[in-house]
Amino acid sequence: xxxxxxxxxxxxxxxxxxxxxxxxxxxxxxxxxxxxxxxxxxxxxxxxxxxxxxxxxxxxxxxxxxxxxxxxxxxxxxxxxxxxxxxxxxxxxxxxxxxxxxxxxxxxxxxxxxxxxxxxxxxxxxxxxxxxxxxxxxxxxxxxxxxxxxxxxxxxxxxxxxxxxxxxxxxxxxxxxxxxxxxxxxxxxxxxxxxxxxxxxxxxxxxxxxxxxxxxxxxxxxxxxxxxxxxxxxxxxxxxxxxxxxxxxxxxxxxxxxxxxxxxxxxxxxxxxxxxxxxxxxxxxxxxxxxxxxxxxxxxxxxxxxxxxxxxxxxxxxxxxxxxxxxxxxxxxxx
Ligand code: PMP
Numbered sequence: 001x002x003x004x005x006x007x008x009x010x011x012x013x014x015x016x017x018x019x020x021x022x023x024x025x026x027x028x029x030x031x032x033x034x035x036x037x038x039x040x041x042x043x044x045x046x047x048x049x050x051x052x053x054x055x056x057x058x059x060x061x062x063x064x065x066x067x068x069x070x071x072x073x074x075x076x077x078x079x080x081x082x083x084x085x086x087x088x089x090x091x092x093x094x095x096x097x098x099x100x101x102x103x104x105x106x107x108x109x110x111x112x113x114x115x116x117x118x119x120x121x122x123x124x125x126x127x128x129x130x131x132x133x134x135x136x137x138x139x140x141x142x143x144x145x146x147x148x149x150x151x152x153x154x155x156x157x158x159x160x161x162x163x164x165x166x167x168x169x170x171x172x173x174x175x176x177x178x179x180x181x182x183x184x185x186x187x188x189x190x191x192x193x194x195x196x197x198x199x200x201x202x203x204x205x206x207x208x209x210x211x212x213x214x215x216x217x218x219x220x221x222x223x224x225x226x227x228x229x230x231x232x233x234x235x236x237x238x239x240x241x242x243x244x245x246x247x248x249x250x251x252x253x254x255x256x257x258x259x260x261x262x263x264x265x266x267x268x269x270x271x272x273x274x275x276x277x278x279x280x281x282x283x284x285x286x287x288x289x290x291x292x293x294x295x296x297x298x299x300x301x302x303x304x305x306x307x308x309x310x311x312x313x314x315x316x317x318x319x320x321x322x323x324x325x326x327x328x329x330x331x332x333x334x335x
Pocket of ligand 1: 282
């Protein structure tokens with residue numbers, strides 16, 4: 001799908017997978033003028049093909065595009081195009097639980113101009129890739145390294161955009177977290193109080209018993225926590241939790257999007273009130289966290305070595321919707 005400032009969007013084309021030809025001077029290659037989306041197609045028990053809340057991916061794509069001075073796309077037409085492409089390649093989605101087709105719509109500036117400017121030529125292409133089950137041998141909790149030195153995003157920055165430039169700086173701290181601290185992922189923080197933001201490709205949730213002992217609070221940082229990415233899984237978890245309003249045993253469940261300082265997490269953990277920690281994202285849906293390394297401490301999560309009951313309930317509810325085991329408006333059948 002090509003756009004230029006004079007002719008606007010041209011008719012989309014489906015081409016065999018292969019290398020792209022772009023000018024070595026294209027400004028995506030020099031200034032990171034690139035953004036993308038990550039979504040999945042699922043096969044249901046009837047052989048149908050489904051997308052999960054694709055409208056939200058397209059809204060986020062336009063938000064990222066706008067931040068980079070790219071043109072806007074027509075969201076409904078983009079969903080139609082992606083659906084057509086996915087249906088053509090639906091044979092790639094293996095049958096069976098946990099299999100899916102990862103869909104990566106990507107927008108790049110193809111404008112051959114070495115000056116830093118709004119692009120006058122843009123290309124959107126879609127990469128499809130079959131993926132196997134994330135948890136083949138049961139849930140695998142991860143350890144997070146809460147990084148107090150490097151920043152991923154900050155207030156007024158562009159962390160809300162799904163732009164390649166936001167990910168490039170995370171590779172080096174990620175390697176260090178693995179090698180020196182034995183942690184698979186980084187928990188990004190910001191501000192002097194070490195406010196929690198998100199993980200490199202996931203949003204983060206904490207289930208904390210309230211100090212007065214009356215019920216529990218599910219906390220996730222607000223979107224303006226240093227400009228984090230609004231995950232579609234995050235939004236879905238928040239909406240489900242607000243609908244449920246209580247844990248399975250009837251304990252009242254309060255849902256908060258509010259600033260959460262690491263000090264509060266440490267305190268809750270010391271007082272035995274930290275119940276569950278999990279990440280949310282398209283890849284794993286729900287990713288249980290077993291421990292967080294923070295300023296020389298190791299905060300252990302009690303549900304750690306497996307998955308907490310609430311995290312598991314979200315995982316079950318979301319995968320039931322994604323695989324069409326229950327009918328729900330979030331699951332859009334395209335074939
Ligand atoms: N934060 C970041 C930085 C991400 O890259 C992702 C993955 N897209 C998420 C959060 C989770 O978003 P989603 O639930 O839409 O996959």
